[in-house]
Structure formats: C-alpha cells, structure tokens
Amino acid sequence: MAHDTDPASSSARSTSAPEPIDLPGAGDWLAWVGERCEGQLGEARRCVEQVKTGSSDAHEVLAAWNRAETALANAASVALWAEVHPDAAVRDRADELDQEVQRYVTELGLDRDLYAVFDAVSTGPGAEALDDDARRVLEHTLRDFRRAGVDRDEATRDRLRELSETAVRLSQDFGRNIRDDVRSVRVAPERLAGLPDDYRAGHAPDADGLVTITTDYPDLVPFMTFGSDAEVRRELALAQHNVAWPANDQVLQDLLAVRRETAALLGYDSWPDYDTEVKMIGSGQAVADFIERISDAAVERAREEVAVLLERKRVDHPDAEVVHAHDSRYYSELVRREQYDVDGQVVRTYFPFESVRQGLLDVTGRLFGLEWTPVPQSVAGTWHPDVASFDVGLDGRRIGRIHLDLHPREGKFKHAAQFDMVTGVAGVQLPEGVLVCNFSRGLMEHDEVVTLFHEFGHLVHHVLGGQGEWARFSGVATEWDFVEAPSQMLEEWAWDADVLATFARDASGSTIPAELVAAMRRADHFGKGTYAAQQMSYAARSYYFHAGPHDDLTAYGDELQRRYSVFPPLEGAHMHCAFGHLDGYSSGYYTYMWSLVIAKDLFSAFDAADLFAADVATAYRDKVLAMGGRKDAADLVADFLGRPYSFDSWAAWLAE
Structure with missing residues (x-):
C-alpha cells in the first residue's frame, strides 16, 4: 500500500513543488484511511504543543498554528470516505474517525492554556508587524475560542463538550439514514408513458412484469419531468420525501x-x-x-x-x-x-454525459486559464472505477488535482456536493477536491447540466483559493452564506448559446441550435x-x-x-x-437565495456578448476565487465590482 508523506510537518516545506497524496487504489483502504487520519491527527497534536510551549513571537506562534490547522484539516477530510467509499466497513471506520477528529476540535476550542497563548500574542512581541492575512488569522482564532465557550466556567465547558460530541454522532446518523435509504415504486411498464425511449429501455420489467423506479436522481428526475402518470408521480414523490422516515x-x-x-x-x-x-x-x-x-x-x-x-x-x-x-x-x-416551443426530450439529446463533462472542462479551462490533464486511475489510486481524476494546471504549473465521482451507487452520498480531500497550502500541499454527484451515464436533462456547472464551481473555488499560505483561508473559506454565489454565477455559462455550441451535440453530431437555446432561456423565465x-x-x-x-x-x-x-x-x-x-x-x-442575489450582481460585470472576455474573467478569478477567505465576502465582491453588492440585478432577473 502506498503512503502519503506528512505534508503538515515543518520538514515537508521545500523548494520543490508538492505532490498529490497517494491513494491506495486497489490496496487496503481500511488501513489507509485509519493511518491517514490518525497520522494527521497526531501531527496536529504535536504542532499544538509547539504553539503552547514554543516561542512567544506572534509570527512563530501563528506559523505553528498554521501547521496544526493544516494537519487537522487533513484529518477532518476523513468524512469524505464515509460518503463515497463503496466498502461499508470503510464508511463506518470513517465515521468513527470523524468523531475522534471532532472530539479533538472541541477540546482545542475549550483549551484555556491554548487560548491564553493567542490572547497574549495579540498584544505581545511581533503583533504589530503581522501582515493583514496573519492578523486576520489571529482575530478569527480568538473569535473561534470565544464561540467555543473557552471563557465559560468548568461545568459549562464540560456540558459544551458533551453536546459537541452528541451533535457529531447525531449528524452522522442523520446523513447515514438518508444515504442508506433508497426507496422505490414498482409499476407496470405501460405506466412509463411519456418517458424517453432510453429511459424505458433502461427499465425493463422484472420476473413479475413490473418496473422498479427508485428515488435516486437518474430515476427520479426524468420521471417527475416526463412521466404522464400522475399517480405514479405522487407515489414517487411520497417515497422521495419519506426517505429516512421515521x-x-x-x-x-x-x-x-x-x-x-x-x-x-x-x-x-x-x-x-x-x-x-x-x-x-x-x-x-x-x-x-x-x-x-x-x-x-x-x-x-x-x-x-x-x-x-x-x-x-x-x-x-x-x-x-x-x-x-x-x-x-x-x-x-x-x-x-x-x-x-421547448421540448425537454429534444433538448436532452444534445447532452450526452461524456460530452457534457468534457465541455465543462473546456469551458472552465478557457474561462479561468486552467489546464485539465487526465490522471490514469493507476496513478490516481481512486476508490471506484467511476472516478475520473485530473491535474489542474495554471501558467504551466500544477496547482491541484480534482476527482469527479458523478454516478450513483449503493451507499454513496445521494445528492450533489464538493468535498475537500486536501486543503491547499502554498509550498506544503496541493489542494485536492472531489465532486460527488448522481447523474445518468447517458443523456442529461439541461437542468442537470446546470447543476454540474454549479457544483464544479465549488471545485474551481477550492483549487484556486488553495494557493495561499494560511490553511484557515484556503479554498471555499469565506462566510458560508457566500459560498454558493460563485457556483451560481457559473451556471450562466450553461445557458449561453455560444458556450453550449462548443459541446452540446446530438447523436448525429449536430450542434444545439441557437434558436433552441434562445427558446430555452425564454422558457426558463417561467417558474x-x-x-x-x-x-x-x-x-x-x-x-x-x-x-x-x-x-x-x-x-x-x-x-x-x-x-x-x-x-x-x-x-x-x-x-x-x-x-x-x-x-x-x-x-x-437561506444561503442559496442570498448567494443568488450576489451571483446575479457578480454576473452583471460580464459582457453577455463575450462571456470569455479575458480582462473581466481574470479579474474575477484573482479578486474573488483565488482569495479564498483572506477578506470578508462583501469586500471581495466590492473589490471585483468596484462597489458594494446590491439587490438590483436579482430584482431585474426576477422581473424578466
């Protein structure tokens, strides 16, 4: 089994570019997950001790804390394997390890000795010389201690500790119950009336002459869109909304x-x-x-x-x-x-999955100046044959790696989300992210294409924002009600006729007509x-x-x-x-709509006639995405737009 080096240790920083972590591929995942998490958790503990017993110089304290936070983020990424690994034993082990990580996070937040170090640093030697980023790390760290309850009495701190551990277990139970509960309805084949031919072909009757429709997205979404049997739609909706009940x-x-x-x-x-x-x-x-x-x-x-x-x-x-x-x-x-005059069954013929995935890479590569280089599974060592991996390049150098896990399977996360695998820290470790979705392997609905663009926006944000010095502000580390805005803005490229023409083609090779895209846009205003x-x-x-x-x-x-x-x-x-x-x-x-308000405002800076204009795209990349959490989100938006954000663009969109 391959082992990753210890990226969080002080000796890991070198003049050579960091490498992606080594995943075990066909090796022993159960052992690897444990070693990865426990090794990084041990490194975090060692770095915390350095904070508590080392120099009182502000910059040196924060540097040691940065190493601790880097290792802790690496340990916390074990939660990913609970959501995606095909082996239930690995998923269960990941849940156990995640509890251990979160227990340690709670302990840190309630550690008065550790808090005293940062409190003293805020007015001690070197504090005045800290740059803006380091000062922001210090301010946010002190705020975290206060929000954890470090200043409460001992009995209160003990109760907060108990509550935190209970919350972690309950959160895991809540997610596991959803993940493991796939429901279904069984219907006669004739009740698939209205469904596309490829859907009906993929749902052959069983030995009893019935067809099974599950609550997984590739089954659910087409049926709710095209299935003309109202009672089956109701039964399927009821099954979907009763997942994990009672x-x-x-x-x-x-x-x-x-x-x-x-x-x-x-x-x-x-x-x-x-x-x-x-x-x-x-x-x-x-x-x-x-x-x-x-x-x-x-x-x-x-x-x-x-x-x-x-x-x-x-x-x-x-x-x-x-x-x-x-x-x-x-x-x-x-x-x-x-x-x-928009027929969804015609529209979907222009969106075969493989073409959409490649088109997404081409579009985002052109927009942000990124190169996506496929990484063979034998090199990437990923956890399932469905996973596709790509090295991310910018200006001729590798800046990260992404993994796309886009089809449903038993025991896998049921929705669509981006997960951190590695938190990027300049000179220490490359950012790596995982996109987890549940799309069909065949034709996609256009709204699924939009969803893929949206979720991929989180992945781009994670990689571009993962090039800084501080783990605390790496990747999607902004206020949580801003994180959806960049992804919602990227959806706009999935609605542009010129953009879609670069990859949306039917089986005959014909490009999606511009007039159809225009009709799709008009129709999209309805609803x-x-x-x-x-x-x-x-x-x-x-x-x-x-x-x-x-x-x-x-x-x-x-x-x-x-x-x-x-x-x-x-x-x-x-x-x-x-x-x-x-x-x-x-x-x-509320975050989704709050972020949409800001996304419409961000998009107002782009020229609808030229969505790839380099000046505005580069400014957006560098002033918003690449900054991670180094500034408040409102300041990032103002830096890009040249003014504070407003509701005006969203209101205009709603009124169209």
Missing part, C-alpha cells in the same frame, strides 16, 4: 435540541443568532427578514405561474383545483413545450416565481426549526409550506427527514 424524525429533534442548548450556554438568544454571527447576513432576525423580503417579491409572480400550470393541468383533469409540487415539474415541462417561493419554504423550515422547539416537525413543516410555498404539502410526507441540508446548513438554507 428514523430521522427523532434524530433531528435531538440535534435541534443540542443546538438550542449549545447556543443558550454560549449566551445567544437562539441557534440562528449563534449561526449567523459569522455569516454575511449577521443575525437570526436578518434571516427572517430576508425570507419575508424574497417571499413578498416573488409571491405575485409565483401565483401567476401556478395559475398557468393549473390551466394546463385542467386539459388533462378538468376538475383539478390545485397544482401539487409533484405536478409542477411535469406541467412546467408541458407549458415550456407548448407555449415556448422563477414558484422557484423563489419554494426556496423560501425550505429556508423557513431551516430557520424556524432552529429558532424554537416544535413537538411535531411534520405538522410545523406543512404549516411553513402553506405559508411560503404556492404548492400545498404532500399528505403523508415527512420531507424534513430527507432534507440533508438541515444538518450541514443547519439554520442557514
């Missing part, structure tokens, strides 16, 4: 209670107040206000769109009185086909109101579930759905059990 109902209640108690012990009025203190939005009340602001802006348009959907539904069902969420995708597709309203219903669940206790999360979630969405709740559904963002984003699901 198990996650109590898990979530327990997790919410832990978060509420943690915030109270730390002196905050609510978990959202604690959570937002380090975000752009600034306070829990600001989240509630934002939800109302977006809802008020979108509600009229959303109701108009639902009226259009209801009118179309009544063509099929004359007595229909309501449009359900599981109707919306199907009837939106029909409206776009009949009123905007913006319902999208914004539905997003606010999710954001409201995220916020209000955390703002106070609720005995029945299903009933309260349905109440919020009726208040903010234009689609009624699905009877018998318990969607909060499958709503994975309630873990990672906790009370902050």
